[in-house]
Amino acid sequence: MSIARDDLLARFDALLEPGRFKDYGPNGLQVEGRARISRIVSGVTASRALIDAAIEARADALLVHHGLFWRGMDGCITGWLKQRIQRLLAHDINLFAYHLPLDAHPELGNNAQLGQRLGWQWEARFGEYELGFAAPCDIASAQLLAQHVGLVLGRQVTLVAPEGEPRRIRRVAWCSGGAQDWFESAIAAGADAFITGEISEPQAHLARETGVAFIAAGHHASERYGAPAVAAHVAQELGLEHHFIDIDNPA
Structure with missing residues (x-):
């Protein structure tokens, strides 16, 4: 046909x-x-x-x-x-x-599909065009979350975890690709951890200072x-x- x-x-x-x-x-x-x-x-x-x-x-x-x-x-x-x-x-x-239309679709888009593969059904969205997704979760630490993301995506991820005692991850936010500048919006949305494809220099400092973990999982890997x-x-x-x-x- x-x-x-x-x-x-x-x-x-x-x-x-x-x-x-x-x-x-x-x-x-x-x-x-x-x-x-x-x-x-x-x-x-x-x-x-x-x-x-x-x-x-x-x-x-x-x-x-x-x-x-x-x-x-x-x-x-x-x-x-x-x-x-x-x-x-x-x-x-x-x-x-x-x-952007392929990032934003609530069921078939990059972010919805990434969340599904990581085991989360989004319950809230944030940022311009609501490209940021967020969901509840219960993971003991950012290190365990990073291991989970790396295992699902089949690659080594970059984790910047807050200093001090490990913080339990009860709410996760994500935005695929080069969305590192969305970190502050994720923090404002109540995330304990934020996942995207890339990291730039400022995000490492923000993660350490705010107590919110940052995971860079790869631009391509997060948008497959x-x-x-x-x-x-x-x-x-x-x-x-x-x-x-x-x-x-x-x-």
């Missing part, structure tokens, strides 16, 4: 509501390919490796979280950008990309789940084929 490209775009847009967001780049169809689609490949980033894998999988469309175009780019189609676009056009593959969840959901609805391809990234 196949579907028209514009109909697939309309279904993605209806589900993810990109019009609600002022984003860092365009959401929706970024590169136009063939008019009809039967096979979707999903992944995190529209890298050359993922595009080549999609070509190998004979994809008609690629759905990603990190697309090709971002605010502040100079607009020149050269170098690595030319190579990626050239491959998509040569093989007539449509590229769909959704950034939204694109395949959305693509699988839409593919099942429309009778399309879907494959998730995870291109490993240490960041």
Whole structure:
């Protein structure tokens, strides 16, 4: 079975509501390919490796979280950008990309899916566009929480724990990707620990001074789940084929 490209775009847009967001780049169809689609490949980033894998999988469309175009780019189609676009056009593959909308979806988005895998059903959201999620939990210490996160995500995480006696984690907050600047919002939301993808220098001091633990679990690792969840959901609805391809990234 196949579907028209514009109909697939309309279904993605209806589900993810990109019009609600002022984003860092365009959401929706970024590169136009063939008019009809039967096979979707999903992944995190529209890298050359993922595009080549999609070509190998004979994809008609690629759905990603990190697309090709971002605010502040100079607009020149050269170098690595030319190579990626050239491959998509040569093989007539449509590229769909959704950034903040794919973080925010309450069931299929990166944050909802990350929480599910870590064993939490969110009960509150915070911050701009409510991208921050929070849930009750009961874990004896930040060290045990970090071990749990690392085990689930299959990677070593960075933990900055408060000084002094271990603090029991009764409320956890999280926001996938590069959301380290959301730490203060998580603290204000009553979190005992905050999980995101990356850490910058100020967050280490805040964790030690506020008593709230900070866990950096990897940008890619924390955002592996939204694109395949959305693509699988839409593919099942429309009778399309879907494959998730995870291109490993240490960041």
